[in-house]
Amino acid sequence: MHGARREINMSALRELLSTAVAFGVSDIHIKVDSPGIFRLNGALIEASSHCYAQEEVRRIVDEILPAHERRHYETDHESDFSLQEPEVGRFRATVFNSHGLPVISLRHVKTLIPSFAELHLPSSIEQIALVPRGIIIASGSTGSGKSTTLAAMIQHINLHQRCRIVTIEDPVEFVFEDRQSIISQREVGLDTPSFHSALKHVLRQDPDVIMIGEMRDAQSFIAALTASETGHLIFTTMHTDTAGQAVSRILNFFPPTERDQVRMSLATNLQAVICQRLTPACAGGVVPAVEILRSTPTVRKLIEKNILDKLPDAIETGGEDQMQTFNQSIYNLVKSGVISEAEGMLRASNPEALKRNLKGIFLDEARRILST
Numbered sequence: 001m002h003g004a005r006r007e008i009n010m011s012a013l014r015e016l017l018s019t020a021v022a023f024g025v026s027d028i029h030i031k032v033d034s035p036g037i038f039r040l041n042g043a044l045i046e047a048s049s050h051c052y053a054q055e056e057v058r059r060i061v062d063e064i065l066p067a068h069e070r071r072h073y074e075t076d077h078e079s080d081f082s083l084q085e086p087e088v089g090r091f092r093a094t095v096f097n098s099h100g101l102p103v104i105s106l107r108h109v110k111t112l113i114p115s116f117a118e119l120h121l122p123s124s125i126e127q128i129a130l131v132p133r134g135i136i137i138a139s140g141s142t143g144s145g146k147s148t149t150l151a152a153m154i155q156h157i158n159l160h161q162r163c164r165i166v167t168i169e170d171p172v173e174f175v176f177e178d179r180q181s182i183i184s185q186r187e188v189g190l191d192t193p194s195f196h197s198a199l200k201h202v203l204r205q206d207p208d209v210i211m212i213g214e215m216r217d218a219q220s221f222i223a224a225l226t227a228s229e230t231g232h233l234i235f236t237t238m239h240t241d242t243a244g245q246a247v248s249r250i251l252n253f254f255p256p257t258e259r260d261q262v263r264m265s266l267a268t269n270l271q272a273v274i275c276q277r278l279t280p281a282c283a284g285g286v287v288p289a290v291e292i293l294r295s296t297p298t299v300r301k302l303i304e305k306n307i308l309d310k311l312p313d314a315i316e317t318g319g320e321d322q323m324q325t326f327n328q329s330i331y332n333l334v335k336s337g338v339i340s341e342a343e344g345m346l347r348a349s350n351p352e353a354l355k356r357n358l359k360g361i362f363l364d365e366a367r368r369i370l371s372t
Contacts, residue, residue, distance in 0.1 A: 013060055016047060017088050021108055026143070028091075030104040032057050041286060042278070054101060061095050061102045068189050082109075082171040082187065092173055109173045113155045114148065120287040120338075121149060122329075124322035125274060129153035130161065134271035134295070135228050137215070139240040144276045145288055146237045147173055147213075153235060154211055157181060166205050168198040169213040181209075188213075199223035203230070212236040218253040221262075228269040242326070242349065243273040243293035244311035247303060260306075267303035271295050277326060277347045279339050287338055289329045289347055296321045312349075327354050334358060 016036050020028050027039035028047070032054045036047035065073060066081050073079040078096035083106065085091065091106040116125055128136060136153070138146035151174040157163055163181040170188035177183075184205070185191075192198040195212070196219055202210055203226075210227055212220060215236045224234045240246045250266060251259045273293040278286040293299060298314045315323045330344040331354060341358060348354040356363070 013064075014085060014088060017085050017091065017106070017108075019047065021089050026108060028104075028106045028108075030057060030060065030106075031098070032101045032103075041284070042280060057102050057104065060104060064093060064104075065095060066190070072189065080171055081189070082173070090173075090175070092171060111175070113151050113174050113176070116152055116156070119145070119149065119152055121152070122290055122292065122322070122324070124292065125149070125153065125290075126156060127322070128272045128274070128292075128294075129156045131233065131271050133228060133231050133233050134269050135224055135234045135236070135266075136271050137236055137238055137246050137273045138276070139238045139243065139246050139273055140276040141239065141241065143278070145278055145286075146274075146276055149274060149276065149288075150211065150235055150237060151176075154183075154209070157209060158183060163208040164206055165209040165211065166202055166207040167211040167213070168192070168195060168202065169211075170195065195220060196223075203227060203232075207232060209233045209235070214238070215250070221250055221253055225262075225265055225269060229265070240275065242312070243275040243291045243315060244308065246273045246275070246293075247311065248308055263303055263306060267300045270303070275326075279330070279333065279343050279347050281338055282340055283338075287333065289326050289333060289339075289344075290324070291315065291326045291329060291349075292323050294318065294321050294323050296323070325349065327357070330354060331357050 016028065020038055023040065025038040025040050029037040030052055033051055035049060035051050038045050038047050064083055065079065069079040069081050073095060080094050083091040083093045090109045090111060092109055094105045096103055116123070138150045140146045154165060154176065157165065158176060158179045158181040161180055165181050165183045167185045168188070169185065172185050172187045176185065186198055188195055188198070195216065199220065210232055212224060212234065215221055215224065215238050224236060228234050238246050238249055240249050247266065251263060254262050272295065275291040276288040279289050281287045293311065293315050296318060299311065302308065302310050302314055312325065316325045316328065326347070326349045330348050333339045334341050334344045344354060345351045
């Protein structure tokens with residue numbers, strides 16, 4: 001009987017996932033007493049009129065939850081893992097409880113790792129990806145595409161350099177094939193018990209490049225900092241709304257008595273912060289507005305002296321060093337007809353300044369502020 005239930009249950013889930021992939025859906029949500037929900041180009045739409053019963057959702061959870069995550073879900077009532085549906089695709093899955101009932105969220109992970117051009121990323125990110133050492137952070141809100149950008153950067157190294165790359169992810173999203181580089185991907189829960197355990201041992205695995213799925217706490221950052229100080233290149237992600245906020249977020253991991261020392265090390269080892277906001281494109285789909293902070297003498301000096309509130313001004317005036325603010329990125333996207341002015345205004349850090357810029361009015365306030 002259980003086998004029959006499994007066949008019916010997985011057949012229904014497979015059909016839902018197949019439909020999602022066929023229509024280019026990014027996310028699928030399943031909850032009790034609700035129809036399946038798709039996220040398509042940022043909008044939520046009903047997948048069908050069928051509402052999932054409580055037992056139906058519980059059976060789906062029972063079937064897709066990996067053995068190594070069962071105890072974690074039973075105790076913490078939430079679990080992240082990867083799901084591979086043969087001939088359909090790979091999905092990043094999250095199962096969690098709401099009002100005591102299971103909810104399932106799945107994100108389709110494309111098997112082909114897109115290029116920078118396909119992602120509409122600035123060409124300067126190609127150069128950032130190939131720096132020899134230091135820390136590179138991809139930041140943005142959930143669903144902003146930072147993991148995809150990180151994958152494109154790792155793939156760029158894989159295609160152009162002979163390196164030993166180790167990734168630590170929760171869960172593994174994009175699966176890399178060795179090209180010029182040798183890549184080992186480690187999934188938390190499956191290949192290692194925790195990020196901390198993996199980071200403790202990673203330097204013994206002879207890496208040139210280390211990708212940490214997410215910078216979560218002081219311990220993660222200290223491990224990344226130690227690796228970068230010994231000549232390694234570190235990629236990671238953070239949840240911040242702007243590039244400059246990434247610096248403050250890292251410092252907030254630490255007690256006030258330790259921040260001065262951490263800030264000095266960060267000034268030396270931070271190479272770049274790439275922050276993204278996905279924006280609906282006029283031709284359909286989405287494109288990223290991208291803010292870029294680079295490790296320039298001015299940026300290093302501001303971090304060393306703890307003048308972090310001036311980092312946005314350094315970014316705005318750093319065009320010669322291939323830096324750009326969200327406003328500058330959005331301005332270029334609007335002027336080139338890639339996105340509409342209305343969508344740009346919704347995502348600009350300073351809509352009023354963007355409105356002036358689009359009218360041809362540019363004030364050099366940032367350069368004046370930096371000089372004071």
